[in-house]
Amino acid sequence: MESSKRLIAFDLDGTLNKTEVYALDAYRNTLKELGVGPFSDEEILDRFGATHEEDIKYFLGNDVTENQAKKYSITLDRYWQEAQSNKCESYPMVASTLQSLKENGYYLCICSNAPYDEIVGTLKRLDLFDYFDDIQGLTPECDKVYSLRELVKKHEPRSLTMVGDRYYDYLAAKENQATFIGCAYGYGKDEELKHADYVIHSIQEIESIMKVIC
Known part of the structure; x- marks a missing residue:
């Protein structure tokens, strides 16, 4: 009804x-720590709104392993929480x-x-x-x-x-x-x-x- x-x-x-006020730093630091890239800020911003699973394939490739995906997720979450706690708007x-x-x-x-x-x-x-x-x-x-x-x-x-x-x-x-x-x-x-x-x-x-x- x-x-x-x-x-x-x-x-x-x-x-x-x-989102960019904290998320750009989180992505940059994650990709740098994992030795992935380089990706421009524009390329990172273009990912905003996509699912996490889509992001993993975009940054790490379609043949990404389970361990690589897990490490990416843990690393991004760490930087994300740290950046968001300091800058959120x-x-x-x-x-x-x-x-x-x-x-x-x-x-x-x-x-x-x-x-x-x-x-x-x-x-x-x-x-x-x-x-x-x-x-x-x-x-x-x-x-x-x-x-x-x-x-x-x-x-x-x-x-x-x-x-x-x-x-x-x-x-x-x-x-x-x-x-x-x-x-x-x-x-x-x-x-x-x-x-x-x-x-x-x-x-x-x-x-x-x-x-x-x-």
């Missing part, structure tokens, strides 16, 4: 979280925009390719955790289409909007019949957002768009 919820699903990295106006959307009755969720615990930790460091009604991390299918589908199954919303900066977000929206708002200020290239229903250049633009959508 359809609920009365007007659900907005937000991607995290490149949408709410200015959301985009301008994120908190006030989320607050306004909540006050106007929207049901706010996270739909991310990151693991659940990592999402929670990041949101708490950004002081954004309390704005969200539900958090959906990566599913066993390792595909954001299924992550958004889980939110739809759980909440059966009256309206569904996906907000994100990458092609993964657009595809999730398309496959779940959601309106897609593309974030041009994030990490996606223009090509990834060319089929978006709306494109925004700052997070607060969502408020006026939502008044049109529902």
Whole structure:
């Protein structure tokens, strides 16, 4: 049965979280320690939004061994936690925009390719955790289409909007019949957002768009 919820699903990295302020250092240090690369900052930034498994193959190659993958994961997590604890920043106006959307009755969720615990930790460091009604991390299918589908199954919303900066977000929206708002200020290239229903250049633009959508 359809609920009365007007659900907005937000991607995290490149949408709410200015990930590069800590993640670039974490990736650089990991790749240097493992003797992998070189990779440019642009190449690293292009990975933001992908799954961890995809990153492993991108940086270490398709023939990566289980031990190499494990070492990469442990090393990246160590540098990631260290860097994030010192530098963590959301985009301008994120908190006030989320607050306004909540006050106007929207049901706010996270739909991310990151693991659940990592999402929670990041949101708490950004002081954004309390704005969200539900958090959906990566599913066993390792595909954001299924992550958004889980939110739809759980909440059966009256309206569904996906907000994100990458092609993964657009595809999730398309496959779940959601309106897609593309974030041009994030990490996606223009090509990834060319089929978006709306494109925004700052997070607060969502408020006026939502008044049109529902």
